Amino acid sequence: MTTEVRSLREFKMPDVGEGLTEAEILSWYVKPGDTVTDGQVVCEVETAKAAVELPIPFTGTVEQLFFPEGATVDVGTVIISVAVAGEAGAPSAPAAAPAPAAAAAEAEPERREVLVGYGPRTGGSQRRARRTTAAAPAPVAAPVAAPAPAPVVAPVAAPAPAVAVTGERPLAKPPVRKLAKDLGIDLRAVTPTGPDGVITREDLHAHAAAAAAPAPAEAPVVERAVEPAAAPVAVPGAGDVRVPVKGVRKATAQAMVASAFTAPHVTEFVQVDVTRTMKFVRRLKESGELGRDVRVSPLLLVAKALLTAIKRHPGINAQWDEAAQEIVIKGQVNLGIAAATPRGLIVPNIKDAGAKTLSGLAVSLGELIDTARQGKTAPGDMQGGTVTITNVGVFGVDSGTPILNPGEAAILAFGAVRELPWVHKGKVVPRQVTTLALSFDHRLVDGELGSKVLADIAGILEYPKRLITWG
Incomplete structure (x- = not known):
């Protein structure tokens, strides 16, 4: 009898080159338990140069997301781990399986994942001292791995039956995704009407109108951790507004x-x-x-x-x-x-x-x-x-x-x-x-x-x- 050996692979924030040392996670397209394939885009990050979608270089099942949306992560820090299926072999003691995986991880420095638009770098990179807020990814993993996407949307009083969290990334063109971010809309909550289930601008506007129609005291409040789509407007008498300077x-x-x-x-x-x-x-x-x-x-x-x-x-x-x-x-x-x-x-x-x-x-x-x-x-x-x-x-x-x-x-x-x-x-x-x-x-x-x-x-x-x- 044979059994499938599964190893844990870690994907680090890519070395973006050009002297950049960190990037902000704008949005995750997967969650723990989702199946991913080699080349699939798993998240979007923003550097000081531009927003870039990151494809993952292996196939498997998402084990853990180490940082929530909105977190600024140093280059070289693990952001996601994936359980990867290995070769079939004779069953062995469970403790023996991690050893080859660890050895493979140690022997893999030649391949460095890089952002789209950059080539691989052969030399080592110099990074500034890591921020204390992002020093240990493990403590942050708990809220990300929770079943509900808490880091993205604050608790909502009204029911949101349209939010069907699936392992698939909602289909939408880049301008529509940008509009969704500006409006603070989770694409997974939108009902698509476009061809092949593609979300359109009209779908976003219809969703926003439906959400605003009841206007109760406890209306849904979307609190995205990403950067503001536009400069926040200070309301007279409401106090100061602070805007993080990043990206x-x-x-x-x-x-x-x-x-x-x-x-x-x-x-x-x-x-x-x-x-x-x-x-x-x-x-x-x-x-x-x-x-x-x-x-x-x-x-x-x-x-x-x-x-x-x-x-x-x-x-x-x-x-x-x-x-x-x-x-x-x-x-x-x-x-x-x-x-x-x-x-x-x-x-x-x-x-x-x-x-x-x-x-x-x-x-x-x-x-x-x-x-x-x-x-x-x-x-x-x-x-x-x-x-x-x-x-x-x-x-x-x-x-x-x-x-x-x-x-x-x-x-x-x-x-x-x-x-x-x-x-x-x-x-x-x-x-x-x-x-x-x-x-x-x-x-x-x-x-x-x-x-x-x-x-x-x-x-x-x-x-x-x-x-x-x-x-």
Whole structure:
């Protein structure tokens, strides 16, 4: 008679590289007792770079979740254990089974699970001292392994028959999952109406409306441990509101402080008559010259104007090498676009944007913005930027003094386009006007170079035909 030998495998928080040492668990897609397969996504985590789904590298039964949603975990810490079926063999004493499993676990350092978008690292990683709150995973395991998902939803007075906790992950597209997080809805409680049992946006709104309809005193209160979808609003008279600084917000704060106190910033401003540019944008939209599904906006023309100015003055596309005390003029332009997301400000970039046509730039810009809004920007897309555009005009802001992204020499702020009185052909007439602000690192860029670049951008936006003659 033979018996199946089962060993316990542990999955650790992957080494994300890029100097990151921790990640926050946003949500678990499995619970103890669920069956998982090699490559199945078991949880979503957020690093200082982006939110990433983690696939597990083996097949078995979930034994234990060591941390609840919302916990910040150091890289290399065990987050889940899985009972894995081994080879069939002759029955032996129960005590003998763990020994091979332990030996296998000890002999396995060559393979390191990594986040999606990163390759395996061969060398050891340096980590900062582990936080006392996450030092011992065992004490936290109890609430996670409980049958009811207590860390996710607070006790609810009203019955919730729709919450049928199964071992399967609810089917929904990434934007729908993001909306569910923003609304504080557990997808397992939603009745799907989409094809093949897929949860749609309408399902979420219907669920939210049904939950809010009775409005009793003890209405369901969802207390997710993940980051707030938007900045909490302080209610007058209700006291202070504290917002934990972590993930993307923490990384942004650290980067901006480092930039502000490392690079000597200089900012120049110019007002531009962009009436012709706005007409050009409308013409491109109506004619579909760049493609029927291509998104055309004033930002596209601003980006193209900046790229054209960089081609004429490549010294603005540079980095400061502190170790060598040299200015490194970059061979290609990786154009960053600052994007406001529920998790904070991120700056993904378009690789080698200077080599793209206007149509290709429009496609890349649309994809970049859509991906950022869905919270699915890959970590690699936020690395290697050389110059950035921040579009403060979408908030109705005229201008500002943008802070450089660390390692970059310049950042352009594009303000709101307003109809203002303007002297045109000797007469004061209403024209479409915007304000541009260019901040640059004065170690790399002197006033002459910065002024020429800003003047070129303004000149192109005033007369878009210069894109042809100057490009």
